[in-house]
Amino acid sequence: MNITRRHMLILLPAAAMAWESVLAGTPEDAPNYTMSEHWWSMLIDIPRCIGCGNCVRACQAENDVPDGFFRTWIERYHVDDWNMANPQVISPDGGKEGFPSVAEDDKGKYFFVPKLCNHCADSPCTQVCPVGATFITPDGVVLxxxxxxxxxAYCVQACPYGCRYIHPQKRVADKCTLCYHRITKGLTTACCEACPTGARQLADLKNPNDPIHAFLKTHSVQVLKPQMATGAKVFYNDLDGSVR
Amino acid sequence: MSIFRDAGHLFRLAGVYLAGTLIFLVVRAVVVPHSFGQYGHYRGAAIAEIADRPLHFAGHQACETCHSDIAQTKAGGMHAHVNCEACHGPLANHAADPSIDPGKPDVATLCVRCHAVSAARPRAFPQVDADQHSGGVPCNTCHQPHSPAIAAGGSK
Amino acid sequence: MPGVDGFMYPNEISLYWSVLIVLYPYITGLVAGAFILASLVRVFRVEAVGPTYRLALLTALAFLLVAPLPLQLHLGHPERSFEMYLTPHRTSAMAMFGFVYLWYLMAVLTVEIWLDYRADIVALSQSTRGWRRLFYRILTLGSSNVSERALHIDERVGWFITLIGIPSAFLLHGYVGFIFGSIKANPWWSSPLMPVVFIFSAMVSGIAAVMLLYMAASRLRRQPIDMRCVDTTAQYLLYTFIVDFSLEMLDLIHRIYEADESFRSLNFMVHTKLWFSQVIVQICFGTLVPILLLAFVQVTKLSTAVRKRLYVISGSLTLIGIFAMRWNVVIGGQLFSKSFLGYTTYKMALATREGLLVSIGLTILPLFILAVLVKLLPPWPKEQHVLQAAAGGD
Incomplete structure (x- = not known):
């Protein structure tokens, strides 16, 4: 398990080369990334989410998210029996440090709902931006x-999901970029990389070999607030009707 | 002819507005960023700028190029699908320069983050009441984190 | 979490639109309302309110000049606001508002005031000295043609400008309503009635403001108040107020009866966090009381002194009520979670960029601008001694 100094010296050139290839280029001049060939989305598998907060911490580390604001966060729902209209929801510090334990004999059902920007195809936030400072890229990411x-802050008001905020230091709108700096280099997002259970999976809807197609064929998926008709692209498997 | 004379001030006003509009158009042509409108109603260059932001998580592919032995251990065990940086944290700096010591995760806080028992967690997910389960003995005394099942004769 | 009841999405806890965004529709509303009052004289030939015509125009201009300031102060990067004109986004209500504002300021209000004052400006450019002479000379645009025919042309063009001014004023404030009414994510705002309610509440506030300003100005000038003018203005105030109130009640009743998914949450908010500002201030003291007072004046024969007092009371209450209405729309729309599961609190800062002191300053600023405008372009009846007094210096 331990790598000795000798091992490391042997491995170093290989690591450096691999790393170079990871860092290769920008979407515009990288031969291996063409925007029109992708249409990014994410799959969230609710039954797999254990509420560990790894995604929230990973997002903050990767994207320098200011304290008290969230590009992604986890909500814990508690629905008592049939009372779907009144779920009790908590998200302490966005679920960053996990959630308090629940005793076995507690009534009702519990589940975790990770949230992030839905990268809507018809996003209300980009619609209302007065100057064209927020937009959806040709590969389907709202930036x-x-x-x-x-x-x-008009976009903040227009987002039905509460995914945007004004960065307190930069004083501009900020939100999930779907780790655009990663996915254009062939990596997955920080939240997906750090999720231990595979509850979050980056998906490319334009890639016919992406496992999402097989998943969508066999599961009941839902987007958040479908009545908003935003063309949301974050798909939730097994989403309870009480989730807003 | 005289209508032009008596409405002369209106033409002057129109002239002032016309001049204002022309100045605006010139300023606009100069000030608007060149890549604006390249892909849509936004600054096209912004896409490349955002794509250029630095990485913090190297991604398990990078880890596995060097640590193939660990990758092999992991592949057969319960943590096969847990990526390296899920526990070890963001290590792009270590991937870029392996002489940077990534440090070791603290098992005391790490394991219970996922495995502490809670009725809120999915039933099938392995959970323990840490105090009851080990009485304070660190998890990795018995469980090897890269392949946590206790192989021979383990009680769990 | 301090100030939070129930569950908010974590990014919703702080409010993004502060009291400055309350001021902005309030001030814009005064502009639109004052202009509509002026148009009563010009287009609808309501001669009784004639004495307020020029004052209403100058009031509109003074407030219109201040209207973008709260927006600028609220922006994270005010230096980038010009992008609204450089690269306006066609699908954005806010971007289009920039053009409506510019159109209204440059094509309607400035031109109408200029045409109406041109004869005065020419006279003043000849009778004044020093910087004032230069100022008026610039305003003449180098043409001192005030022949009967030229003035006749001005009169006709001015009438036409007022004619386009009316829909423009509606557009100006309707658009402010649309900025809120078109946000489908926010059920407190999202309503096709929003622009209409905004237009009528704007007319109410503008008429009340000009009525009060006219009475105050007459008092300051030690001139008798033209009671026929104030009575008629108050009458129009009552009528528009009734329409405005009916529309707001229609919206309210519709929401209560429909009781959609957001209703429980909003209903709770109105009964708790907004109870004072919405029910007590806006509806009771800011709407019902002035309507009843104004109606009372209509059906009784009261002495001039009593009528004046009632007008001042109802006018002031109206302005407070309309301000409360803007407050309840802008702030109220951000107090509840879009998950409908919780509420947050708005704490107004005192001396910050978006604090109380700045907003008080911005509310008073138009009055100072108006005082300057009145000094430069006296709105009082064109009597020779007034013009001379203005020319004589301060």
Missing amino acids: VDQKYCMGC
Whole structure:
């Protein structure tokens, strides 16, 4: 298990080469990434989420998310028997440090719902941006141009899911980028990388070999707030009707 | 002819507005970023700028190029699908420069994050009441984190 | 979490639109309302309110100049606000509002005031000295043609501008309503009635403001108040107020009867966090009381002194009530979670960029601008001694 100094020296060039290939290029000039060939989305498998908070911590580490704001967070739902209209929901510090334990004899059902930007195909946030500082890329990721955003917060108001915030230091809109700097290099998002149970899976809807197609064929999936008709692209497997 | 004379001030006003509009159009042509409108109503260059942000998580593929032995151990066990950085944390700096010591995760807090018993967790997921289960003995005394099942004659 | 009841999405806990965004529709509303009052004189030939015509126009201009300031102060990057004009996003209500604002300021209000004052400006450019002379000279645009025919042309063009001004004023404030009404994510805002309610509440606040300003200005100038003018203005205030109140009640009743998924949450909010500002201030003291007072004046024969007092009371209550309405829309729309499971609290800061002191300053600023405008362009009847007094210096 331990790598000795000798091992490391042998491995070093190989590691460096692999790392170089990971860092290769930007989406524009990298020969291996063409925006029009992808349409990114995410699959969230509710029965697999254990509420450990790994995704929240990973997101904050990867994306320098300011304290008290969240690009992704986890909610814990507690639905008592038939009372679906009144779920008790908590998300202490976005679920970053996990959730308090629940005793076995507790009534009702519990489950965790990870949330993030839905990268909507018809997103209300990009619709209302007055200057074109937020947009959906040709590969289906909703991004914020922080050099152009004037910080009016209209997009924050327009998002039905509460996924946006104004960065307190940068004073511009901020949100999940679906780790655009990773997925364009062939990596998965930080949250998916750190999820220990595979409850979150990055998916490319334009890739016919992506396992999401097989999954969608055999499972009942749902998006959040479908009545908002936002074309949300984060798909939830086994989502309870009480989730908002 | 005289209508032009008596409405002359209106033409002057129109001239002022026209001049304002022209100045605006010139300023606009100069100030608007070149890549604006390249893909849509936004600054096209912003996409590449965002894609260029630095990585913090190296990704398990990078880890496995060097640590193939661990990858092999993991592949056969219960933690086969748990990526390296899920426990070890973001290590892109270590991947870029292996001489940087990644440190070891603290099992006391790490294991219970996922495995502490809670009725809120999915039933099938392995959970223990740590105090009852081990009485304070660190998890990795018995369980090898990269392949946690206790192989021969273990009670669990 | 302090100030949070129930569950909020974690990013919803702090409010993103502060009291400054309350001021913005309030001030814009005064602009639109004042202009509509002015148009009563010009287009609808309501001669009784004639004495307020020019004052209403200057009031509209003073408030319109201040209207973008709260927005600018609220922006994270005010230096980038010009992007709204450089690369306006066609699908954004806010971007289009930039153009409506510019159109209204440059094509309607400035032109109408300029045409109406042109003869005065030319006269003043000849009778004043020093920087004022230069100022008026610039305003004449180098044309001192005030022949009968030229003034006749001005009159016709001015009438036409007022004619387009009316839909423009509706557009100006309707658009502010649309900025809120078109947000489908927020059930407290999302309503097709929003722009209409905003237009009528704007007319109410604008008429009340000009009525109060006219009375205050007459008092300051030690001139008798033209009671026929104030009576008629108050009458129009009552009528628009009734329409406005009916629309707001229609919206409320519709929401209560429909009781959609958001209803329980919003209903709870109105009964707790918004009870004072919505029910007590806006509906009771800001709407019902002034409507009843104004109606009372209509059906009784009261002395001039009593009528004046009632007008001042009802006008002031109206302004407070309309401000409360803007508050309840803007702040109320951010107090509840879009999950409908919880509520947060708005704490107004005192001396920050978006705090109380700044908003008080911004509310008073238009009055100062108006005082300057009144000094430069006296709105009082064109009597020779007034013009001379203005020319004589401060």
